[in-house]
Amino acid sequence: MSKPLRRTRRDLIATGVIAGVSALLVGTAVLTAPVRHAELTPAAEEQQDYGQLAVVPSSLSEGFRLTDTSGRARPLIANGLIITYDDHTITATNPDGDTVWTYSRPNDLCLIDQAWDKVVATYRDNAGCGDVVSIDAKTGQYAGTRSAPAPDEVTSLASNDRTGYASDDRVEIWRSDMVRTAEYGYVEAKQEPDMQPNEDCIITSALTRSELLAVTETCGDGSYLRLQKATPEDSRKPEIEANVEIDPQAYLVAVSQDAAAVYDPSKNEVLTYNNQGDAISSSSIPAMGEPQRIDGTIAVLPIADLPHHMTYWQDDSLLLMEPANLAVTGVFQGALGTGFAAGDRLLYASTDGVAVVNWDKNAVDEIIPVDRGDYTGPIHVSSAGAKIVEKRGDDIVVLDTGL
Secondary structure (H helix, E strand, O other), X not given: OOOOOOOOHHHHHHHHHHHHHHHHHHHHHHHHOHHHHOEEEOOOOOOOOOOOOOOOOOOOEEEEEEEOOOOOOOXXXXXXXXXXXXXXXXXXXXXXXXXXXXXXXXXXXXXXXXXXXXXXXXXXXXXXXXXXXXXXXOOOOEEEEEEOOOOOOOEEOOOOOOEEEEOOOEEEEEOOOOOEEEEEEOOOOOOXXXXXXXXXXXXXXXXXXXXXXXXXXXXXXXXEEEEEEOOOOOOOOOOEEEEEEOOOOOEEEEEOXXXXXXXXXXXXXXXXXXXXXOEEEEEEOOOOOOOOEEOOOEEOOOEEEOOOOEEEEEOOEEEEEOOOOOOEEEEEEOOOOOOEEEOOEEEXXXXXXXXXXXXXXXXXXXXXXXXXXXXXXXEEEEXXXXXXXXXXXXXXXXXXXXX
């Protein structure tokens, strides 16, 4: 019978040294982690939902301005609060111009979105754009976090049901508790082989809504629209419902609960396919230019939802699409960006002010004058409370309506 092992004094010293070094490394990681240096100043009291403008104003005048260097094209509004980012700080501002809460941290912001009455911010760390925090919009209190390896360059992928990101080789979406519901594309640290069916393809656009995730991509054997479940049984294994071959230059412009629309520049058509892969509508439109693309591949898609339409903007064309089969019902040229619905009218920025559109007649009723000085460029419009909010470059301009 062998003798029982005994710990010598040397063993105890070695164990102590290892434990000490491990504790030092862990402590250093915690102390130097960017999240540890975050500073959250919550709201003094829970805010009301300020809603949005419900009627068309008769006049507009500038109320106040905020700086927003988040990189977003559209204003970010959550529960009627204006959410901006500048100098490493996220700020929630009420429609009267008062600061409600702030959140600061030293690392760079990759994306910022809103869903589920929360603001969701994605930050870059040493593992890419995968460090995520969600903050309750009304209180400014922490709502959730997640951290995982991610690509360095991403674009927003968000709806009322999901937030996430898309890159040229990977798509990932999360539910309200920040748990991933689906991933598609390249996986850096594979837990099991053969989970991803098209890992070598280049993703060119992505949109999601409800239980549908739509992706366009270019592969060795062609270019495809992939329609898949947003909540597969295993988030690591996509459940693709349809594969539709498309033109290599085609990209997504809208998605519904069970269909997706792509713009095909070779035909100047918006083509819609349901989640069985069947073509359900086609609409001829004026030619649109190439969308902004990250690293020349993944498209940044300027979309906005109205109560009875999906919209997409490119160059000076604003497309209105019927929400079920995504057929184009109107094209408004001269639009400077996406807009919002005030009652039964669409409001969007035009060269001379804010256009008021009757979407039933596909006609501009009037232009409400706005003095924008010497600014020229895209202008995306939204609403916070009874105010109209314009995004002009890195400026958020809040317009008083007198209502």
